[in-house]
Amino acid sequence: MSTSIPTGGNTTQLMSVRDPDVRLMVRVRDHDDPEAFADLVDHYQNRLVGVLRHILGGHPEEAEDLAQEVFLRVYRTRKKYRPRAKFATWLFTIANNLALNALRSRRRKPTVSLPASESGPLGPRPAEQLVADSQAVPSKRLAATELADVIRAALDELNERQRMAVVLNKFEEMNYAEIAEVMGLSTKAVKSLLSRARARLREVLQDYIYMNSGPVPTVPDPEEDA
Amino acid sequence: MPKRPISDDDREELIAYLDGESDRAARKRVEARLNSDPRLRAEADALKKAWELLDHLPRPEPNPTFTTKTLDKLAALRPVSPSATIVLPQVSHRVPWVWAAITAGGLALGWFAVGLLTGGRSSANVRLDDPVLVRDLRLIENLPLFHAAESIEFLHALDTPDRFGADSPGP
Known part of the structure; x- marks a missing residue:
């Protein structure tokens, strides 16, 4: 299906050539094309749910509900879409805004989250758990789960903005300029945000850093240097 | 000669270097200091390893019905006339x-x-x-x-x- 690109001039054309998802979004904007929108949902659902899950923590349903809201927001605001950057940048800008709103309203209405094992139908049934246990080497599975829990907790140590910057940088492989655009910050602010976040992660994960990778590098004692 | 401690600015520059976000001048500065300062090398190593640990986080996937549910909601949103956007x-x-x-x-x-x-x-x-x-x-x-x-x-x-x-x- 050929798509005319009536607005935005050279930048639009350039972005459309570079990013196939921009072309899909332009079809949604100009023709309300449901197939193009379905392709976008299909293409980005895993990434979006993954990012929101890391940002929000908690139950998977919450991240999925919010991801759905992000896609619907994309559709509702399609007429305002101007492709000046990659489509992903626009999508994650909306996701960032909604995620921060969700975290703010969660703070206003604090809830107690139960571990999966105590949450009735959300947790694995005993028989399912036994099957899962029997299919994995127990110590390895436990170690992997524990490590994931520790890293999850380390991420939770970061403030919301640091966590968002880390997740976009690590899992979406966004550079500083893209993160700045998504989060509405300067590139310098993102540099500083990521620096503080990574220093904090390094501090919290200190005991796990050299767990599987040989000896800890020796660091000279500052007293000796003096 | 005593090495100066690692300041917040040093760390910021180091992390930007590790992320490939430094300009040429900053890259040279960091590399020169990494060559001469074992503490900064150890810090760089620890930062890299902490970053790599995040790879152990599970990659959550949405429910298989996610696309269908989203498109069902979209059907309710689709305008009767092109001007109806909200x-x-x-x-x-x-x-x-x-x-x-x-x-x-x-x-x-x-x-x-x-x-x-x-x-x-x-x-x-x-x-x-x-x-x-x-x-x-x-x-x-x-x-x-x-x-x-x-x-x-x-x-x-x-x-x-x-x-x-x-x-x-x-x-």
Whole structure:
């Protein structure tokens, strides 16, 4: 299906050539094309749910509900879409805004989250758990789960903005300029945000850093240097 | 000669270097210091390893029905005419309730208006200075809205610019 690109001039054309998802979004904007929108949902659902899950923590349903809201927001605001950057940048800008709103309203209405094992139908049934246990080497599975829990907790140590910057940088492989655009910050602010976040992660994960990778590098004692 | 301690600025520059975000001059500065300062090398190593640990986080995947559910909601949003761009999906599946609420609201307002016009002659029970009517006037006026909304918090959220304002601060 050929798509005319009536607005935005050279930048639009350039972005459309570079990013196939921009072309899909332009079809949604100009023709309300449901197939193009379905392709976008299909293409980005895993990434979006993954990012929101890391940002929000908690139950998977919450991240999925919010991801759905992000896609619907994309559709509702399609007429305002101007492709000046990659489509992903626009999508994650909306996701960032909604995620921060969700975290703010969660703070206003604090809830107690139960571990999966105590949450009735959300947790694995005993028989399912036994099957899962029997299919994995127990110590390895436990170690992997524990490590994931520790890293999850380390991420939770970061403030919301640091966590968002880390997740976009690590899992979406966004550079500083893209993160700045998504989060509405300067590139310098993102540099500083990521620096503080990574220093904090390094501090919290200190005991796990050299767990599987040989000896800890020796660091000279500052007293000796003096 | 004593090495100077690693400052926040040093760390910021080091992390930008590790992320490939340094310009040429900064790259040279960091590399020169990495060559001469074992503490900075150890810091770089620890930062890299902590970053790599994040790879152990599971990659969550959405429910297999995610796309279908999202597209079902989209169907409710699709405009009748191309100009209709904003439709709240939460309201769309409550159409009978909306009509019922509008009807109820209209009846209440009509009843109130009749009372006004007839000066209370048509119904001895309607009085303009009735304290109950006066107290609940705003409620009666907004009855359709209250019926269509999920909750009072949702209505408050409609007034919050960052939730329903300009949606696309980005591109």
